[in-house]
Amino acid sequence: MEYLFHLFIIFCIFSMLALTLNLVVGFTGLPSLAHAGFFGIGAYTTAIMTTRFEGNFFVSIVVGLVITFAVAFFLGLVLGRFRDDYFLLVTLAFVFIMQRIFLNWGEVTRGPLGIPGIPPPVIFGVSLSQPWLYALLLAGALVLVYGACHFLVSSSFGRVLKAIREDEDALKVFGYRTDQYKLAVFSLSALGAAFAGAFYASYISFIDPSTFTVHDSVFIWAIIVLGGLARLRGSLVGALILVVLPEALRFVGFSPDAAAQMRVLIYGALLVGMLLYRPQGLVGEYRL
Amino acid sequence: MEIIAQIIANSLIAGSIYALVALSFNLMYATGKFFNLAIGGLIPIGGYTVLAVTVYLGLPVGVGILAGVVGTGIAGLLLDRLIYAPLRKRQASSLTLLIASLGAFTFLQAALALLFTSSYQTLPTLIDKNYSVFGAQVTAVQLILIISAVACTLGMHILLRKTSFGTAVRAMSDDLEVSKIIGIDTEKIFCAVFFIAGAILGYVGVLVGFDVGLDPLMGFFYMVAGIVGAIVGGMGEVLLGYPGSIIEGVLHNTIIYVYSAAWGSPITFVLIIIFLLFRPRGLFRK
Numbered sequence: 333m334e335y336l337f338h339l340f341i342i343f344c345i346f347s348m349l350a351l352t353l354n355l356v357v358g359f360t361g362l363p364s365l366a367h368a369g370f371f372g373i374g375a376y377t378t379a380i381m382t383t384r385f386e387g388n389f390f391v392s393i394v395v396g397l398v399i400t401f402a403v404a405f406f407l408g409l410v411l412g413r414f415r416d417d418y419f420l421l422v423t424l425a426f427v428f429i430m431q432r433i434f435l436n437w438g439e440v441t442r443g444p445l446g447i448p449g450i451p452p453p454v455i456f457g458v459s460l461s462q463p464w465l466y467a468l469l470l471a472g473a474l475v476l477v478y479g480a481c482h483f484l485v486s487s488s489f490g491r492v493l494k495a496i497r498e499d500e501d502a503l504k505v506f507g508y509r510t511d512q513y514k515l516a517v518f519s520l521s522a523l524g525a526a527f528a529g530a531f532y533a534s535y536i537s538f539i540d541p542s543t544f545t546v547h548d549s550v551f552i553w554a555i556i557v558l559g560g561l562a563r564l565r566g567s568l569v570g571a572l573i574l575v576v577l578p579e580a581l582r583f584v585g586f587s588p589d590a591a592a593q594m595r596v597l598i599y600g601a602l603l604v605g606m607l608l609y610r611p612q613g614l615v616g617e618y619r620l
Numbered sequence: 621m622e623i624i625a626q627i628i629a630n631s632l633i634a635g636s637i638y639a640l641v642a643l644s645f646n647l648m649y650a651t652g653k654f655f656n657l658a659i660g661g662l663i664p665i666g667g668y669t670v671l672a673v674t675v676y677l678g679l680p681v682g683v684g685i686l687a688g689v690v691g692t693g694i695a696g697l698l699l700d701r702l703i704y705a706p707l708r709k710r711q712a713s714s715l716t717l718l719i720a721s722l723g724a725f726t727f728l729q730a731a732l733a734l735l736f737t738s739s740y741q742t743l744p745t746l747i748d749k750n751y752s753v754f755g756a757q758v759t760a761v762q763l764i765l766i767i768s769a770v771a772c773t774l775g776m777h778i779l780l781r782k783t784s785f786g787t788a789v790r791a792m793s794d795d796l797e798v799s800k801i802i803g804i805d806t807e808k809i810f811c812a813v814f815f816i817a818g819a820i821l822g823y824v825g826v827l828v829g830f831d832v833g834l835d836p837l838m839g840f841f842y843m844v845a846g847i848v849g850a851i852v853g854g855m856g857e858v859l860l861g862y863p864g865s866i867i868e869g870v871l872h873n874t875i876i877y878v879y880s881a882a883w884g885s886p887i888t889f890v891l892i893i894i895f896l897l898f899r900p901r902g903l904f905r906k
Contacts, residue, residue, distance in 0.1 A: 363715055365722075413897050416715055417655050421847065422893055424657075428844055429886040436882040546840065550726045553719065593733045600726030604703055607720045611712070 337463035341535055343575045344470035345528050348477045350555040350567035352524025357553070358561035359485055360517050361497030363416065365549040366407065366423040369430035370522040372544030373400045374529025376434060379447040379539050389453035393530045397523050404522030408515040427546045434541035446540025450533050466535060473531060477524055481564055484520070493517055494562070547596055554599040557606050560613030569614055574599055622755035627873050629756035634845075635869025636769035637824060641846025642853065642861030643773055644820040650793040650856040651813050652708070654717035658699050659846065660839035661728025662818055666692045666825025667834045668736050670743055681746065688826040689819050696818020699724055700810055708810075725839075732836040742833040761830045768827070772820060773862045780858060785812060793856060841885065845872075848892050854902030864903060868892070 353367045377396035381387035387395075407426055414422055434441050441447070452460045453469065460466045484490050495503050496510050503510055533539050551574070559570025578595040586594055606613065641659060648656045666688040673684035703720050747760035758766075780786035788809045791799045800806050828838065845868065853864025871891065876884040 363719070410893065410897065413900075417718055418896070418900070420715070420718060421655065421851075422896075425844060425848075425889045425893060428840070429889055432883070432886040436886075547726055547729075550722055554723070557719070589738065590734060593730045593738065596730035597727055597734065600723045600728075600730060603723030604720050604727065607712070607716055607723070608703065608706055611716065 334463050337467045339576060339579065340467050341463070341470050343571055344467075344474040345532050345535070346552070346555060346575055347474055347568050347571040348528040348531075349525055349552045350559070350571050351477055351481045351564055352521040352528075353552050354556045354561065354564065354567045355481060355484065355493070355517055355524075356521045358556060358563070359490065359497065360493045360514060362411075362514060362518065363420040364411075364423045364518070364521075365420060365546060365553075366404075366426050366522070367525045367552050368544045368546065368548040369427045370400050370404060370525035371529040371532070371548065372430055372434055372541075373403060374526030375533035375539050375544070376441055376447070376529075377526070378530040378533045379450045380440065382451055382534065383447055383449055389451075389530070389534055393527065396526045396530050400522050400526035401519055404519040405515065408518040411518065412511045412515060424546060427544075427549060431541055431545060434544060441541070444541060446538055447533075448538045450537045450539070452537070453534055470531060470535075473527070477527065478564065478568075481524075484517075485564065489513070489516075497562075550603065551596075551599050554603040554606075557603055557611075557613055560615045563613070563615050566613055566615045574602070623877075625754040625756035627877050628870075629753065629758050629762075630876075631870040631873040632766050632866065633758070633762045633869075634872055635849075635866035636765045637828060637842060638845045638849040638865035638868055639769040639862045640765075640772060640820055640824045641842050642850035642865045643769075643776060643858065644817040644824075645846055645850050646853075646856055646858045646861045647776070647789075647813055647820075648817045649850070650858060651789055651796075651810060652704065652717070653796070654704075654714040654721070655847065656704075656721045656817075657718060657843065658696075658721040658724040658728065659821060660843035661725040661732075662692050662696055662699075662821040663825040663828070663839035663842055664732055664834060664836055665695050665728070666822030667743065667829025667838070668732055668825075669822070670826050670829055671736065671741060671834060674744065681744070685826050689822045692822025692825065693815040693819030695728075696821065697811055697815040699818075700814035704814075705807065705810065725843075729836050729839070736834075736836070738836055740833055740835045743829045746830045759831070761827060765827050765831070768823070769862065769865075772823075773859060777859050785809070789813065844889070845885070848889065851896065852892065852903050854904050857902070857904070860902070860904050867903070 349367060349371060353364070356362050356364050374396040377399055378389065378392040381392035381395060382389055411419055411422055435443055437443070452466065454460070460469055485493070492503070492508060492513050496513060500510050555570035555574050556567050558573060559566030559568070578591070578598055581591045581594050641663070645656065645659060669688040669691045670684040673679050673687045674681050703724060704717055707717050707720060749760040751758050751760070751763060780789055788799070788804045791804060792806055792809060796806060824842065825839070828842065846865070849865030849868045850861045851864070852868055853860035853862070868888065872884050872888045875887050879887070
């Protein structure tokens with residue numbers, strides 16, 4: 333039973349990452365790999381604040397969101413000058429730079445050693461160390477993120493995003509400041525990643541730089557491509573499949589390290605396979 | 621004086637690695653018109669093949685190096701046949717090809733980690749010799765790297781200018797559709813291009829393996845650095861990737877010397893992104 337709660341919590345975290353990445357990639361058509369970097373900022377902020385300063389978990393979320401917003405806003409300004417492949421390359425460089433910051437800024441992040449002993453959140457004096465309590469909190473967080481994403485894409489703002497994806501230049505002719513829309517959606521989506529990162533850190537209780545690499549961005553990409561771009565429900569389906577499916581490897585008898593690599597192998601292959609044979613995803617409407 | 625010579629030597633060594641990657645990248649970009657990020661997965665294949673052939677099978681080093689170069693070439697060719705060619709046929713966007721190549725990168729790296737474990741490994745010493753040039757210490761492998769980058773770039777230039785294969789590549793680089801219409805067997809050229817590009821990456825993996833050792837993640841940095849070198853020189857300009865990469869190497873090693881080794885590569889990338897904001901088409905093109 334505890335194992336099921338564990339799977340559910342991981343599913344919730346990656347669903348939040350996938351939903352918010354889908355806003356940028358699926359709805360707006362901006363090919364960003366930056367998500368792992370924002371995920372890392374959220375996770376590290378919570379880890380540092382709750383271990384070193386014994387800060388409150390929820391306060392650390394807010395601080396993480398503020399930092400992430402500032403970083404994403406600045407990166408978004410730079411990205412406004414790039415399109416398509418170059419856009420992706422700059423986000424790739426961003427993930428690389430963030431990774432180096434997590435790795436090299438030893439005084440703050442403890443470098444390759446990582447940060448152990450991140451405490452679970454405490455609400456009204458109750459520590460959420462019980463898996464089912466934590467699962468409940470995560471379910472609430474996922475509903476919140478899903479609701480926010482749903483609200484965004486079904487508003488007029490969301491319609492402009494889709495129009496940017498289809499024909500940005502035409503939209504500019506109609507007087508829309510598309511760069512501001514892109515900057516807004518990019519920054520908002522980064523907030524979602526940082527939010528997920530805070531929960532990830534406090535749940536796993538140990539983080540190190542190896543969790544926030546470009547492969548984690550590729551993993552989130554695999555989820556949204558599998559589920560279908562520009563479909564919120566698709567991201568949930570994709571996250572469910574990609575979180576649960578590799579768990580089967582545990583029962584086949586791979587060692588933990590080999591199982592981790594098999595997982596990476598599977599989603600890499602799955603991403604390629606989807607693009608080759610079903611680019612619209614399982615329930616998607618838009619294809620790359 | 622000695623320190624300056626050493627910085628120049630280190631810049632040349634690093635720049636030469638980037639230049640070889642940039643050469644391979646530009647060749648694929650010129651014909652296929654997409655960013656092939658599988659580069660990061662192809663580079664370590666060369667090094668690991670040497671490890672498998674010489675250490676595990678006990679065959680001579682020469683055989684291992686040849687197997688590393690040819691094997692990675694075949695891997696590059698297979699990627700094109702299995703993934704990129706079907707996508708091209710469906711007229712998928714360059715972004716789709718890019719994302720697919722990213723999936724391939726992830727796949728290859730995980731496959732190498734499964735086969736050879738993800739821990740750091742070294743290759744046996746190739747040539748145990750050090751040279752002193754104006755006070756700068758350079759190993760034999762590093763010297764081979766520096767010479768190879770120049771030789772491969774010039775060789776590629778001659779190949780593209782003097783042979784019918786080169787003419788076909790340049791035609792495809794200008795316009796793929798027209799190339800097909802005038803009767804160039806573009807798929808055959810793609811096979812050759814991806815084999816050659818893969819072989820160059822394998823060669824990089826072999827030399828870097830001998831120089832600093834192997835781990836499955838090693839390709840990522842060299843990939844980003846090589847693509848950046850190609851962009852600084854001008855995308856798809858096969859010859860200009862070399863100066864672009866050397867400039868990047870000088871920048872990188874200067875930062876390492878004046879500031880710190882750990883922050884050398886991130887600061888280099890930040891500076892180059894800023895540079896790209898002002899000159900998106902590279903240093904040498906208007």
